[in-house]
Amino acid sequence: MQILDSEPPQFARFLPNVACLGGMRVLLLVLLTTISQGLGGCSKDPALASIETDSHGYLCQKCGAKVYTGQKEFLESKCPKCQQESLVDVIGYWCEKDRHLTLRPKLAGPEGAAVCEKCGTQLKNAMVSPREKDLLAWGATKTRPHQARRQNSLSDRK
Secondary structure (H helix, E strand, O other), X not given: OOOOOOOOOHHHHHOOOHHHXXXXXXXXXXXXXXXXXXXXXXXXXXXXXXXXXXXXXXXXXXXXXXXXXXXOOOOOOOOOOOOOOOEEEEEEEEEOOOOEEEEEEOOOOHHHOOEOOOOXXXXXXXXXXXXXXXXXXXXXXXXXXXHHHHHHHHHHHX
16 A cells, blocks of 8 residues: 555644644743743842841840840840840831831730830731841940950959
């Protein structure tokens, strides 16, 4: 039996070429990946930005001293000023209404509830880590953990 070169059946003209489909899928995937990277490549995640900080703030519950340390330095609960075990971390609360950052001790319970210092709005889901410029504007002074220990040892000798 002899096979003659003939045209494909009529319905075959309407079916896409199988080899062409694979190439189109790859092209589509590359195109979608490029577009998605271009749209969201340089933006920061707001949740991560709210916890990033360059310093750590503290408030003494006894004498009211406001101090802060660098990004990789932390203080224990002993106040460098009054030497009492009453130092607590400070956290910021951002008010969208008046664009104000309220700094307060990081406490649990009703005393930890945040209210904007400017407008009095109850601040929920507005917690952010204060940066060095925020702590300076709040009135905090920079200290180092070893300075606090040195002051403690000097006061113990007296």
